[in-house]
Structures are given as structure tokens and as C-alpha cells.
Amino acid sequence: MRAFGYRQSNSDHTLFLKRQNGKLTSLIVYVDDMVVTGNDPEECAALQRYLSTEFEMKDLGSLKYFLGIEVSISSSGIFLSQRKYIIDLLHETGMSACQPVATPLEEGLKLSVDPNQVPVDKGSYLRLVGCLMYLAHTRPDLAYALSVVSQYMHDPGEQHMNAVMRILRYLKGSPGKGILFKRNNHFSVEGYTDADWAGSIDDRRSTSGYFTFVGGNLVTWRSKKQNVVARSSEEAEYRVMSLEKL
Structure with missing residues (x-):
């Protein structure tokens, strides 16, 4: 080349x-x-x-399918989704007939390391989370939920596995969601950030979240636990802004 x-x-x-x-x-x-x-x-x-x-x-x-990502081109723009990947995943996990839910995580849910909870098969948990993380390429709505469940891959318990299964139930109700790239008449860059404060029960670290638009189209997004403990909500917000600049 x-x-x-x-x-x-x-x-x-x-x-x-x-x-x-x-x-x-x-x-x-x-x-x-x-x-x-x-x-x-x-x-x-x-x-x-x-x-x-x-x-x-x-x-x-013309491009229609690449590495599990479906590409649809129309007058509206280019739409990326992973519908077939999701349907296959639901079938493999026996969740094809599950009851769908409206959100990836239960509202107000706080996961933690609990030595007293019922253990689950670590290999199954790792595989499921790994399969779900591949969906992050076209599903920004999963970013926070995946950042949470991936923190317990070293020692998963029943509570953590239940959270993973809820993500699958959410996908059952929204397999066709994805990202649309439209042709706009500008290339302006817009960024949005947010953070909680001391949201983690285990270490009191905050979680950062940001997403960036270029020309009106979403191009980057992330949800990640901060590396250090923020001493205030204001400090947590400043840290997420610096993370987006990186």
C-alpha cells in the first residue's frame, strides 16, 4: 500500500x-x-x-456487512447496526424468548464486590461480557452498563450475572438500534460530558461519561471509572472534561 x-x-x-x-x-x-x-x-x-x-x-x-456490523445506505445517510449479531447472541444464550426491559441496567442499581454472594461460572461471565462489549461499536446506549459489569470479571457473582442478563433482555427489545451518519453541511465539533461523584461502593471513585459529535454525527463515546478518588463533584466533572480532550 x-x-x-x-x-x-x-x-x-x-x-x-x-x-x-x-x-x-x-x-x-x-x-x-x-x-x-x-x-x-x-x-x-x-x-x-x-x-x-x-x-x-x-x-x-457495495458494503452491506463487515465484521458483524450491518451497513445500510439510503438517502437519509449511512446506518450501522448489529441486529443479526444480537439475534444470534440471544439465541446462543437461550434468551430469544425472554421478557424485554426498557433500560440496560436497573435504575439505582449499585453493584459491588460481595464475598457472601452466590458465585457464578467465571468462564461464562467472561464470554458474555466479551460478546456484549463488541456491541459497543454501534450501541452507545450500552456504554455505561458495559463499563459497570466489566469491572467484576475477576470474581463475578450472582448479582453481576443478573445485571448481564438484564442487558440481554434490553437487547431483546431493541435489536435494530444503531448509529446513523447523515450528510450535513457543516463540520463543527461538539462535546458533552458528565460524571457522578463517588458512585462506586467499592472504592468511592467516580464514573466519567462523554460523547463527541463531528458534523452533527456521533463519532466517539465512552464511560469509564476514574483512576483516582475525586474530592468533590466539581473535581469529578473537571476530570471527565480532561479525559474527553485526550
Whole structure:
């Protein structure tokens, strides 16, 4: 790719970019799957011809499915979801017929490390949380719930497993949710942050949350427990703002 004039991204080494004449062409690769896109049709075609001389390739047409992410392109924009992944996950876990709930976590729920609670199979808990974390690519509504349940992967108990199963019940009622990228006439950047204060029962650390819009489209989001104990709610808010800048 470098020999063909492309630059490898520093943030993601599987992404290659080429800018010329004010246009951008990009290629991202995962093992033997590739996505080529950009606003320079001639360069996209030239890239495909070049790659076909180096590898045996098959053009599958417009992008519809990639690494478990479904892509729908319409006049409204580009919509990303993981509906099939969620349905398959519910089927594998025996939750296809479960009663759906309206929120990923029970309101006011405070999980903690409790040596007296009933233990659960650690391997099953790790696998479930790992499968759910992959949904974070298209489901920002799961960010906080996943940040909570992932904190107890070292020693899960019945209370923690119940919280994970509730996330599955939430997904049962909303398998088709995702992210829509619309074509807007601006590239303004907007960021929003929030934090609780001493929300963790175990260590009294606060939890940060932020999300960022570029051109009116959501591009980054995160929910994470802070590294140190904040001495006030104001300090917790300042810490989450510095985290977003990073």
C-alpha cells in the first residue's frame, strides 16, 4: 500500500489513506476482508486493479456487512447496526424468548464486590461480557452498563450475572438500534460530558461519561471509572472534561 502512494494510519495500522487533488481514498483490511471507499471513483478503481494484480480478489459490491456490523445506505445517510449479531447472541444464550426491559441496567442499581454472594461460572461471565462489549461499536446506549459489569470479571457473582442478563433482555427489545451518519453541511465539533461523584461502593471513585459529535454525527463515546478518588463533584466533572480532550 505504501508503494502505491498510501499512508498507514498511526491510530489504526489496518487503515491506509491517500489524498490527492483534494479527494480522499481509504482502505481498511481485516485478515482477508477489505473495505475500499472514498470520494475519488477513479482512484478506488485503480486501487482495486492494483490489488487484484497482487492477490486473488472478489468484488462483493457495495458494503452491506463487515465484521458483524450491518451497513445500510439510503438517502437519509449511512446506518450501522448489529441486529443479526444480537439475534444470534440471544439465541446462543437461550434468551430469544425472554421478557424485554426498557433500560440496560436497573435504575439505582449499585453493584459491588460481595464475598457472601452466590458465585457464578467465571468462564461464562467472561464470554458474555466479551460478546456484549463488541456491541459497543454501534450501541452507545450500552456504554455505561458495559463499563459497570466489566469491572467484576475477576470474581463475578450472582448479582453481576443478573445485571448481564438484564442487558440481554434490553437487547431483546431493541435489536435494530444503531448509529446513523447523515450528510450535513457543516463540520463543527461538539462535546458533552458528565460524571457522578463517588458512585462506586467499592472504592468511592467516580464514573466519567462523554460523547463527541463531528458534523452533527456521533463519532466517539465512552464511560469509564476514574483512576483516582475525586474530592468533590466539581473535581469529578473537571476530570471527565480532561479525559474527553485526550
